[in-house]
Amino acid sequence: MTDPLIYNEIKKVFSEINSAVDNQEIDEINAEEIISHLTKKGGGIEVYGDDFTPKHELVEDIQARSEQTYKFAYGIDGSTTKDLTYNNGLILSASVAGVSATGQDKISDINSRNNICISAYFDDYNLNIDKSYQEDNTRVNVNQFERLDNLSSDLPNWVSSISRSYAEGKQFEWVSEDINQPLFIDGPLLPADILIWVLYHRTGKTMRSPMENWDDVIHEIIQLYVNGIENCILSNTPVFGVQKTTNATRILDAISEKSPELDRKDIPWNTDSTLFSDALNKSDIDGAVMSYTPWYVEKSIPIGHNEYVVPLKNNNNVELKYGSAEEYSRAFFYAKPPTKKTVYRIGVPKMLFDRGHDKDELRDIALTEMTKEFSEPLPIVLADEKVRITRNIRKQLRRLINKESHVNHNKSRNYE
Numbered sequence: 001m002t003d004p005l006i007y008n009e010i011k012k013v014f015s016e017i018n019s020a021v022d023n024q025e026i027d028e029i030n031a032e033e034i035i036s037h038l039t040k041k042g043g044g045i046e047v048y049g050d051d052f053t054p055k056h057e058l059v060e061d062i063q064a065r066s067e068q069t070y071k072f073a074y075g076i077d078g079s080t081t082k083d084l085t086y087n088n089g090l091i092l093s094a095s096v097a098g099v100s101a102t103g104q105d106k107i108s109d110i111n112s113r114n115n116i117c118i119s120a121y122f123d124d125y126n127l128n129i130d131k132s133y134q135e136d137n138t139r140v141n142v143n144q145f146e147r148l149d150n151l152s153s154d155l156p157n158w159v160s161s162i163s164r165s166y167a168e169g170k171q172f173e174w175v176s177e178d179i180n181q182p183l184f185i186d187g188p189l190l191p192a193d194i195l196i197w198v199l200y201h202r203t204g205k206t207m208r209s210p211m212e213n214w215d216d217v218i219h220e221i222i223q224l225y226v227n228g229i230e231n232c233i234l235s236n237t238p239v240f241g242v243q244k245t246t247n248a249t250r251i252l253d254a255i256s257e258k259s260p261e262l263d264r265k266d267i268p269w270n271t272d273s274t275l276f277s278d279a280l281n282k283s284d285i286d287g288a289v290m291s292y293t294p295w296y297v298e299k300s301i302p303i304g305h306n307e308y309v310v311p312l313k314n315n316n317n318v319e320l321k322y323g324s325a326e327e328y329s330r331a332f333f334y335a336k337p338p339t340k341k342t343v344y345r346i347g348v349p350k351m352l353f354d355r356g357h358d359k360d361e362l363r364d365i366a367l368t369e370m371t372k373e374f375s376e377p378l379p380i381v382l383a384d385e386k387v388r389i390t391r392n393i394r395k396q397l398r399r400l401i402n403k404e405s406h407v408n409h410n411k412s413r414n415y416e
Contacts, residue, residue: 029268031279034255037262038296043254044308048295048331048359056283056291059338059371066364070182070238072103073369074110075379076175077186078168079389083156084398091121091156093163094397096389097171100382101181102372110178114138114387117167121145121159139170148213158210162217165191169224176231182238182365184377186384189241189330189347190225194218195311202315205304219317226318226328229349233322238357240366241347242376245273245334253302276343280336288374290367292335295359297350299329327351335367337374344376 036052038045078097085091097115120127124147132141172185197218200207211218232239251272256264269275280291300308312318313325332347346366353359369377
């Protein structure tokens with residue numbers, strides 16, 4: 001327990017700081033005014049239409065509009081042990097991805113589909129473990145990554161990230177083959193870290209990544225997600241990628257480029273999340289209110305300094321069957337449920353708009369699923385509950401490996 005004297009001294013200083021802040025005349029900057037700069041050209045992001053103003057609507061009004069639009073919805077989420085590292089140099093990561101549905105009259109075999117990916121890295125020792133098989137309605141992939149030419153302290157995170165993205169990509173591809181109702185994916189529709197590795201490698205930019213040795217599996221992951229998107233396009237199924245906005249500054253960076261006269265130091269928000277949380281927090285409507293922005297489209301993304309690229313363009317390792325790379329770009333909006341400070345970014349492939357889906361209907365589907373728990377869409381919440389790997393399970397899995405076996409204590413494995 002903290003010594004009361006310590007707490008009282010901290011409390012006293014905090015009170016002094018609070019008084020000092022109250023005495024300052026702070027110029028209040030309106031979040032909506034800052035967001036309005038997105039209507040200008042440049043920055044790789046455009047607003048659909050001329051209206052940049054956030055909207056605030058009662059939950060029941062949104063639900064009523066979407067009532068006849070769809071019957072039920074699916075959600076995919078994944079979980080991972082992260083990296084399990086051992087002092088003999090072994091790195092393991094086990095990941096699982098599952099699916100859930102809400103509002104479904106009959107439970108189908110789709111609801112019991114799971115994908116497991118177990119990835120290993122063990123320096124230059126061949127464990128001979130690679131295999132793929134299916135047990136009931138669960139598909140399992142086991143693989144060992146080849147030794148990297150240039151080791152990095154990021155290696156354990158790379159193994160974990162690839163493991164999870166592979167499991168979720170496989171699940172996305174499999175589930176999307178047999179559905180015709182809206183599908184929500186936890187995270188972006190193209191995994192961000194995997195995509196960044198590919199883009200930096202393709203454009204020749206300097207970035208530590210496993211692309212030099214593992215480009216085949218990394219491109220395979222991108223293809224899995226593309227296949228999932230294309231399955232949904234083929235069956236005319238709305239598909240959404242849902243992200244809790246965290247430390248991203250994509251919008252702020254775009255605003256800075258669109259309006260160089262704005263001094264970034266004078267903008268009080270340091271992340272997109274805090275900017276939109278402020279903009280979506282002001283409503284004069286009584287009752288449970290969903291707040292959301294217009295649709296934006298990310299036509300290109302920044303790589304390095306002032307260079308923008310279309311994510312899937314000119315990539316011969318990824319096959320696009322149903323359109324140009326520009327059509328696979330991400331359209332998105334931000335939304336905040338009532339009673340929550342969390343802002344969510346809801347993305348869809350721009351191709352949905354090009355194939356006749358109404359922007360307002362797509363938005364209402366996503367908002368309706370968010371109203372069910374005033375959180376991220378309910379199908380994702382239920383999928384997360386099915387597949388979450390708890391800390392206790394992680395500990396049990398760790399103990400299954402004899403971490404002292406075959407250790408050559410005279411051999412040093414140094415990482416940069």
